[in-house]
Amino acid sequence: MTKSKAAIFTGINQPLVIDEIEVDDPKEGEVLLKLDATGLCHTEIWYMSGGDTTTRANSILGHEGCGTVVKVGKGVTELREGDRVVPIYIPECGHCRECLSEETNLCSALDDAYFGGSMNDGTMRFHHQGRDLHHFMLTSTFSQYTVVHQEAVAKIRPDAPAESACLFGCAVTTGIGAALYTSKVKQGSKCAVFGVGPIGLNVLQGCKLAGAEMIIAVDLNDERLKRAGEFGATHFVNPKNGDSVQQVKELTGGGADYTFEATGNTKVMRQALESTIYGGGVCCLIGVAKSGEVVEVTPRLLIAGRRLVGTAFGGCRGKTQLPGLIDQYMEGKIKVDELVTDVIDLEKINEGFEHMKIDSGYRYVVRY
Ligand SMILES: NC(=O)c1ccc[n+]([C@@H]2O[C@H](COP(=O)([O-])OP(=O)(O)OC[C@H]3O[C@@H](n4cnc5c(N)ncnc54)[C@H](O)[C@@H]3O)[C@@H](O)[C@H]2O)c1
Numbered sequence: 001m002t003k004s005k006a007a008i009f010t011g012i013n014q015p016l017v018i019d020e021i022e023v024d025d026p027k028e029g030e031v032l033l034k035l036d037a038t039g040l041c042h043t044e045i046w047y048m049s050g051g052d053t054t055t056r057a058n059s060i061l062g063h064e065g066c067g068t069v070v071k072v073g074k075g076v077t078e079l080r081e082g083d084r085v086v087p088i089y090i091p092e093c094g095h096c097r098e099c100l101s102e103e104t105n106l107c108s109a110l111d112d113a114y115f116g117g118s119m120n121d122g123t124m125r126f127h128h129q130g131r132d133l134h135h136f137m138l139t140s141t142f143s144q145y146t147v148v149h150q151e152a153v154a155k156i157r158p159d160a161p162a163e164s165a166c167l168f169g170c171a172v173t174t175g176i177g178a179a180l181y182t183s184k185v186k187q188g189s190k191c192a193v194f195g196v197g198p199i200g201l202n203v204l205q206g207c208k209l210a211g212a213e214m215i216i217a218v219d220l221n222d223e224r225l226k227r228a229g230e231f232g233a234t235h236f237v238n239p240k241n242g243d244s245v246q247q248v249k250e251l252t253g254g255g256a257d258y259t260f261e262a263t264g265n266t267k268v269m270r271q272a273l274e275s276t277i278y279g280g281g282v283c284c285l286i287g288v289a290k291s292g293e294v295v296e297v298t299p300r301l302l303i304a305g306r307r308l309v310g311t312a313f314g315g316c317r318g319k320t321q322l323p324g325l326i327d328q329y330m331e332g333k334i335k336v337d338e339l340v341t342d343v344i345d346l347e348k349i350n351e352g353f354e355h356m357k358i359d360s361g362y363r364y365v366v367r368y
């Protein structure tokens with residue numbers, strides 16, 4: 001058993017409680033990680049507000065971490081003590097139906113753990129004042145020590161700084177992957193990204209990496225549009241200055257080859273679909289909408305040859321593809337440090353979330 005500093009989610013709309021918890025040793029097929037850093041994501045804000053019907057009180061949240069393996073359980077073959085890692089909330093077991101399919105990254109090996117808020121055998125490894133605490137997204141990075149399944153860990157190069165490498169656990173990989181792995185943006189194409197927060201900025205740089213010729217940033221926030229230029233945007237649209245669909249259609253001469261939605265607003269999802277070109281345009285949904293909300297899709301749009309797709313974790317296979325993205329960051333081909341607005345202590349985690357709710361800054365990173 002290891003004592004660990006943690007931020008505990010106690011109930012909907014309650015601030016996280018900072019306290020010491022106990023973390024069990026890893027069981028078969030599991031590893032104990034000591035995290036150095038974790039990012040804060042809008043998915044936690046959504047979860048903590050009760051956006052998910054499965055929101056569970058008494059959980060350890062967090063899914064954007066970077067750290068070191070400090071103990072391995074029985075039967076762990078791919079990892080050893082001292083390995084630098086990023087826990088991955090979409091695992092990669094390598095042998096389930098999904099891992100064997102080329103069409104998806106949604107490995108199902110740990111579905112019981114993911115949907116059960118536990119380890120895969122239904123038990124918990126976190127305890128606080130005699131009570132079990134739930135796991136979250138297979139990662140639970142808001143505890144300095146966390147237990148994860150070996151399938152939910154990507155091994156990375158040891159020299160990547162934790163404050164930036166942790167962002168590959170969600171924001172960077174989700175955005176870049178949406179362009180590279182899910183939509184497979186082609187060289188010379190025209191792209192539009194709706195919402196250029198931390199996720200959207202990474203979609204922009206994914207489009208740039210893929211060699212897109214025109215990359216349009218769409219956002220209501222002029223400060224964020226300005227920043228978008230540094231991440232590859234070539235054109236800028238603020239819906240406050242006129243209908244965003246019309247503006248994208250005018251700039252692209254009829255519609256974009258690829259559009260991406262990264263706001264979580266279902267009306268914007270519809271706009272992103274309408275902004276694609278007929279006969280081949282692809283609209284990729286990334287934003288997480290509130291529970292029960294729907295996107296209205298006129299069949300005519302799809303009959304005319306548009307495709308509506310969605311992405312989780314950017315379609316990335318964490319074990320095989322994430323380490324290569326970190327290599328590209330270390331080679332200066334992917335911007336990450338610029339996304340870190342502030343590095344904070346765990347004690348300041350609630351303030352970090354408050355900043356994010358008012359769109360101030362991009363990513364707040366806790367340094368343990
Ligand atoms: N699919 C996945 O795997 C995945 C992973 C991580 C996050 N997400 C989701 O992605 C979304 C974006 O995350 P983020 O951290 O970048 O959020 P964010 O709130 O920081 O950024 C959203 C941006 O959208 C802009 N915006 C809001 N309304 C708009 C409108 N009507 N038109 C144009 N722009 C508008 C905002 O000004 C802001 O810049 C969230 O819904 C998040 O939950 C999905």
Ligand SMILES: [Zn+2]
Nearest residue numbers: 041043170171
């Ligand atoms: Zn996230």
Ligand SMILES: [Zn+2]
Nearest residue numbers: 093096099107
């Ligand atoms: Zn699998």
